Amino acid sequence: MSAALEAHVVVDRGGFRLDATLEVAAGEIVAVMGPSGAGKSTLLGALAGLVRPTSGRIRVGDRTVDEPGARRAHVPPMRRGVVLLGQEPRLFPHLTAAQNVAFSLRARGIGRAQARAEASAWLDRVRLAELGTARPAALSGGQQQRVALARALAAAPSIVLLDEPLTSLDAETAADVRTLLVAELAASGTTAVLVTHDAVDAVALAARLVVLEDGRVTQVGATRDVLSVPATRFAAALAGLDRLEGVASGGAFVHDVSGLVLQADDAASVAAAAVDGTPLVAVLPPSAVRIDAADGATADAGAGSDAWRARVVRLEATVGGVRVVTTPVDADGRSAGAQPGPRVDAASVSAEVPVAAMAELALAPGDRVVLRIDRRHVRLLRR
Numbered sequence: 001m002s003a004a005l006e007a008h009v010v011v012d013r014g015g016f017r018l019d020a021t022l023e024v025a026a027g028e029i030v031a032v033m034g035p036s037g038a039g040k041s042t043l044l045g046a047l048a049g050l051v052r053p054t055s056g057r058i059r060v061g062d063r064t065v066d067e068p069g070a071r072r073a074h075v076p077p078m079r080r081g082v083v084l085l086g087q088e089p090r091l092f093p094h095l096t097a098a099q100n101v102a103f104s105l106r107a108r109g110i111g112r113a114q115a116r117a118e119a120s121a122w123l124d125r126v127r128l129a130e131l132g133t134a135r136p137a138a139l140s141g142g143q144q145q146r147v148a149l150a151r152a153l154a155a156a157p158s159i160v161l162l163d164e165p166l167t168s169l170d171a172e173t174a175a176d177v178r179t180l181l182v183a184e185l186a187a188s189g190t191t192a193v194l195v196t197h198d199a200v201d202a203v204a205l206a207a208r209l210v211v212l213e214d215g216r217v218t219q220v221g222a223t224r225d226v227l228s229v230p231a232t233r234f235a236a237a238l239a240g241l242d243r244l245e246g247v248a249s250g251g252a253f254v255h256d257v258s259g260l261v262l263q264a265d266d267a268a269s270v271a272a273a274a275v276d277g278t279p280l281v282a283v284l285p286p287s288a289v290r291i292d293a294a295d296g297a298t299a300d301a302g303a304g305s306d307a308w309r310a311r312v313v314r315l316e317a318t319v320g321g322v323r324v325v326t327t328p329v330d331a332d333g334r335s336a337g338a339q340p341g342p343r344v345d346a347a348s349v350s351a352e353v354p355v356a357a358m359a360e361l362a363l364a365p366g367d368r369v370v371l372r373i374d375r376r377h378v379r380l381l382r383r
């Protein structure tokens with residue numbers, strides 16, 4: 001596939017610098033995820049032509065649309081074949097739903113009658129056929145966002161930029177619009193870059209995922225690969241996985257901060273840990289971590305390589321229960337390397353506990369526990 005978008009975007013904004021490279025193949029949907037303030041909106045703004053890059057180059061198809069320093073180097077937003085669909089629908093309030101969509105078509109030079117017919121067909125596709133004559137104020141948030149989607153796609157852009165288009169919608173409406181997005185983007189073969197905070201959206205919509213942190217791309221790959229083998233703590237958190245950094249020792253993983261030892265059985269993990277001293281990352285799913293009160297019958301099991309002692313740091317509600325965030329401790333109950341602040345997180349392991357089991361365990365922050373994980377769920381990777 002040829003590249004629909006090739007961009008190296010550098011933007012300086014006060015103390016913040018975005019320096020990111022992004023390539024998207026024709027017809028591909030790429031998701032961009034990153035912590036708040038990472039520069040995701042700035043990146044989309046630059047691609048859309050709304051934010052002027054400091055340096056770099058943006059190419060849409062075979063056209064250069066931005067190249068600071070070059071002659072005629074900035075193509076304005078309306079003329080670069082890129083549309084941005086944001087959190088807010090931003091419809092023209094004085095136009096009806098059908099007129100909003102027709103506006104895009106007219107802007108492409110399509111005649112009035114044909115634009116009206118095509119707008120009506122687009123509204124049908126986003127299941128708003130009956131609401132063509134309604135003005136935005138009379139539509140719900142989800143309906144407005146569907147009109148905005150129809151208007152964006154009716155413009156037949158080379159690239160659609162989606163900046164968290166579902167965040168302002170309630171869960172049910174978001175699910176509805178997500179389904180429409182998947183269907184319409186696939187049907188029109190539109191190339192898209194989707195900024196989202198929701199890993200579900202990334203998995204549902206995008207084959208590829210770019211992780212942006214502090215203005216830099218920290219990982220890029222197939223969405224499922226990034227989420228199953230996250231390179232950074234942020235990416236691991238996205239996937240709901242624990243990620244620990246350590247070194248190989250005697251074929252096992254030894255955690256840098258706590259000395260916790262983990263083993264893994266699969267061939268790739270065994271190979272990664274083969275040479276002592278190799279820097280490793282251990283990735284483990286909290287759902288596979290078993291937790292017991294340290295004063296229970298299993299308290300002595302803490303010494304084995306697949307079980308360890310820990311202290312509860314905090315409890316977080318999840319959809320199905322409670323996520324217990326812990327930090328490893330030594331046999332005397334001292335937190336190994338877990339000072340207050342970020343280091344606690346650097347050493348933390350979470351266990352996911354169903355509500356019913358949580359009631360039985362009656363855990364609170366500060367409690368000592370024994371954690372255990374089946375080594376089949378541990379993955380070791382070189383870092």
Ligand SMILES: Nc1ncnc2c1ncn2[C@@H]1O[C@H](COP(=O)(O)OP(=O)(O)OP(=O)(O)O)[C@@H](O)[C@H]1O
Nearest residue numbers: 013014015016034035036037038039040041042043
């Ligand atoms: N108009 C602006 N002028 C100056 N700095 C800005 C402007 N907009 C954003 N910034 C700064 O640029 C950095 C990146 O912001 P940006 O909005 O791109 O991040 P983001 O990843 O989209 O965050 P969020 O997920 O919270 O929307 C931040 O430090 C922000 O303060």
